[in-house]
Amino acid sequence: MSELIQIGAARPKAPQPQDLTLRWSERAVEELEALKGHYPDLKSLILPALWISQREYGGHLPPEGIAEVAARLQRTYAEIEGVATFYSMYNTAHAPGRHMIEVCTCLSCHMCGAYRLADILEEKLGVKMGETTEDGVFTLHEVECLDACDRAPVIQVGPDYLDPQATLQDEGGEAKMRAWVDRLIDDLRSRPEPSSVRLADTVVQVHVRATER
Amino acid sequence: MAEYKLLLEHADDPAYRTLAGYQAKGGYQALRKAVGMDRQAVIDEVKKSGLRGRGGAGFPTWIKWNGIEKEKTAPHYILCNADEGEPGTFKDKQIMETVPFLMVEGMTIAGWATQGDHGYVYIRAEFCDAAKAVRQAIDEAYAAGLLGKDILGTGWDFDLDIHLGAGSYECGEESALMSSLMGERGMPRLKFPHAPLPTVAGLWDRPTVINNVETYACAPFIVERGGDWYATLGASTKNSRGTKIFSVSGHLNRPGNYEIEFGTTLGELIDLAGGVKGGALKACVPGGSSVQILRGDGLRDAVIGYEEMWEAGSMVGSGGCMVLNEHTCIVSFIWRTAQFYAMESCGKCTPCREGTKWMLQIMERIVRGNGQPGDMDLLMEITKQIDGRSFCGLGDAAAWPVAAALKVFPEEFEYFIKHGRSMIDTPQARALAPRWAQTVGV
Ligand SMILES: Cc1cc2nc3c(=O)[nH]c(=O)nc-3n(C[C@H](O)[C@H](O)[C@H](O)COP(=O)(O)O)c2cc1C
Ligand code: SF4
Ligand code: FES
Numbered sequence: 001m002s003e004l005i006q007i008g009a010a011r012p013k014a015p016q017p018q019d020l021t022l023r024w025s026e027r028a029v030e031e032l033e034a035l036k037g038h039y040p041d042l043k044s045l046i047l048p049a050l051w052i053s054q055r056e057y058g059g060h061l062p063p064e065g066i067a068e069v070a071a072r073l074q075r076t077y078a079e080i081e082g083v084a085t086f087y088s089m090y091n092t093a094h095a096p097g098r099h100m101i102e103v104c105t106c107l108s109c110h111m112c113g114a115y116r117l118a119d120i121l122e123e124k125l126g127v128k129m130g131e132t133t134e135d136g137v138f139t140l141h142e143v144e145c146l147d148a149c150d151r152a153p154v155i156q157v158g159p160d161y162l163d164p165q166a167t168l169q170d171e172g173g174e175a176k177m178r179a180w181v182d183r184l185i186d187d188l189r190s191r192p193e194p195s196s197v198r199l200a201d202t203v204v205q206v207h208v209r210a211t212e213r
Numbered sequence: 214m215a216e217y218k219l220l221l222e223h224a225d226d227p228a229y230r231t232l233a234g235y236q237a238k239g240g241y242q243a244l245r246k247a248v249g250m251d252r253q254a255v256i257d258e259v260k261k262s263g264l265r266g267r268g269g270a271g272f273p274t275w276i277k278w279n280g281i282e283k284e285k286t287a288p289h290y291i292l293c294n295a296d297e298g299e300p301g302t303f304k305d306k307q308i309m310e311t312v313p314f315l316m317v318e319g320m321t322i323a324g325w326a327t328q329g330d331h332g333y334v335y336i337r338a339e340f341c342d343a344a345k346a347v348r349q350a351i352d353e354a355y356a357a358g359l360l361g362k363d364i365l366g367t368g369w370d371f372d373l374d375i376h377l378g379a380g381s382y383e384c385g386e387e388s389a390l391m392s393s394l395m396g397e398r399g400m401p402r403l404k405f406p407h408a409p410l411p412t413v414a415g416l417w418d419r420p421t422v423i424n425n426v427e428t429y430a431c432a433p434f435i436v437e438r439g440g441d442w443y444a445t446l447g448a449s450t451k452n453s454r455g456t457k458i459f460s461v462s463g464h465l466n467r468p469g470n471y472e473i474e475f476g477t478t479l480g481e482l483i484d485l486a487g488g489v490k491g492g493a494l495k496a497c498v499p500g501g502s503s504v505q506i507l508r509g510d511g512l513r514d515a516v517i518g519y520e521e522m523w524e525a526g527s528m529v530g531s532g533g534c535m536v537l538n539e540h541t542c543i544v545s546f547i548w549r550t551a552q553f554y555a556m557e558s559c560g561k562c563t564p565c566r567e568g569t570k571w572m573l574q575i576m577e578r579i580v581r582g583n584g585q586p587g588d589m590d591l592l593m594e595i596t597k598q599i600d601g602r603s604f605c606g607l608g609d610a611a612a613w614p615v616a617a618a619l620k621v622f623p624e625e626f627e628y629f630i631k632h633g634r635s636m637i638d639t640p641q642a643r644a645l646a647p648r649w650a651q652t653v654g655v
Contacts, residue, residue, distance in 0.1 A: 111535070145300035149463075
């Protein structure tokens with residue numbers, strides 16, 4: 001079955017509370033404080049707090065990142081882990097490479113050549129979907145509809161949607177995709193900031209009102 | 214019929230994304246008018262307009278607004294479903310990116326009409342650009358006193374916040390969305406008649422209005438120009454009023470969002486998007502991945518309206534119109550649809566959790582060339598076991614497209630199972646197949 005469906009993957013062990021060192025920056029703590037005023041029940045902070053933690057832990061959520069959310073919201077590790085693992089955008093299974101390239105292969109993208117684009121990316125990087133390049137720079141992932149089907153086939157890197165502006169139905173469409181992938185990879189290589197950190201930061205910032213900054 | 218740009222009239226004008234630009238084009242006239250009206254009068258205008266929910270189900274909006282208690286006993290919440298996740302749909306994204314104030318003003322009007330205290334826009338986390346545009350709009354509205362304390366001198370306070378998801382289609386289902394906003398796994402809750410409606414006990418068990426982005430964005434026009442005026446749009450249809458934004462994608466020359474009046478035909482919509490690319494029209498899924506596929510012959514004349522579309526064999530849904538040309542293997546398309554639902558099933562109830570995986574397994578063996586003689590009957594049987602037996606609408610939505618395709622394109626399934634390869638044997642069709650499936654075409 002598809003790479004997308006993984007059943008029963010083992011979860012890493014939770015750290016013992018006495019072994020946990022809180023690592024969030026001062027800014028992160030302030031952001032969480034600001035958001036407290038948005039909800040009548042602090043449980044609603046779990047999703048935004050996980051986003052903050054994902055940013056603070058470098059773009060993924062190791063057990064420590066989950067435990068820190070639990071500690072700061074005074075909830076159990078099991079509850080927070082249960083919530084975090086439900087959502088596909090929390091990287092709880094493994095740390096992605098510096099740039100996670102998420103390729104939409106859903107309906108409209110499939111119809112416009114997403115699997116060919118995925119092949120081209122796999123060839124270019126020498127890894128398969130779900131894998132990270134040896135140098136740790138790129139992770140490839142297949143995702144479901146990004147709801148930008150007018151740009152099909154489309155990919156997401158961090159907070160950005162990108163597309164080759166060519167479909168397999170176009171004259172020379174495949175060649176255009178190849179050239180675009182070459183440019184994309186060169187461009188991403190030159191960007192030092194991990195894209196999943198950029199994404200998490202954008203998500204967090206969007207929650208905060210101007211008057212709370 | 215041509216495009217009818219009501220919501221998207223100023224979508225190309227960057228100034229419209231700022232409060233000054235929005236107000237210069239008449240923005241916030243509707244809220245000013247609304248706060249001068251009796252709350253019930255606002256709801257009555259929405260009733261007259263005939264507005265139905267744009268999130269997929271087409272439920273009359275006024276009934277929700279009217280269902281909120283009039284003698285206030287608790288905080289009231291206004292919730293916007295901006296979790297757009299339906300494959301083929303990308304209209305809410307454009308509304309938020311290009312005309313965000315319409316949604317913000319619409320939510321504020323809903324807040325006024327129902328004595329709301331706090332609103333939340335639940336946006337899928339992938340939509341960073343949309344979320345940023347909404348953030349900016351909300352911040353500007355706060356600064357101008359159009360949100361927050363004592364709005365327009367009425368003494369009424371209304372807060373509006375953004376809450377982002379974290380990657381889950383199921384969170385678009387309204388009760389799952391509320392679970393998610395309350396800090397839980399995005400799983401749905403028991404629904405009416407087994408539990409109270411959200412208008413009685415929604416977010417934190419308080420009265421809650423939940424509507425789609427596009428639904429709220431219609432409200433300013435209804436209040437400002439009157440429900441009667443709005444109801445003249447789409448008057449040729451049985452019971453669909455106003456405009457609807459269709460996201461048109463697939464094999465088209467100009468894919469994109471097109472706003473049309475109800476009563477337009479599917480053929481006209483396809484023409485607006487520049488017509489079919491790369492071959493003749495083969496099929497169309499008019500309302501997002503959850504709705505039934507229509508055969509190319511005859512679909513051009515199908516009228517876009519909730520009832521009309523149903524008579525044509527499909528649904529308006531969320532307006533995600535996917536157009537397929539002659540080089541499309543329907544079996545492959547349905548295999549990918551099945552994968553989507555298997556992936557996104559939340560796992561709470563057995564018919565959907567197991568049924569979607571079974572459908573995918575069978576579809577997968579068919580597209581790998583190993584289909585078994587009874588597979589079509591087996592698939593149809595599974596769709597019947599899921600449809601109507603699932604805890605929420607996702608299960609039904611997973612069953613419908615498969616059941617419809619088996620009925621509408623049986624020959625393609627039969628061929629694939631019998632010959633172990635796709636009936637659509639053209640280089641264009643082969644090029645679309647995943648590498649592991651190229652030997653069989655898909
Ligand atoms: C699986 C599933 C996913 C849904 N996704 C969305 C969505 O992304 N956006 C949306 O507005 N409605 C979605 N809905 C419909 C909502 O449950 C609800 O009907 C809608 O938000 C009500 O708003 P409306 O009356 O304005 O349409 C979904 C329903 C189901 C069953
Ligand atoms: S129908 Fe599917 S998505 Fe809905 S509750 Fe059941 S398992 Fe979850
Ligand atoms: S199918 Fe890829 S963005 Fe919708």
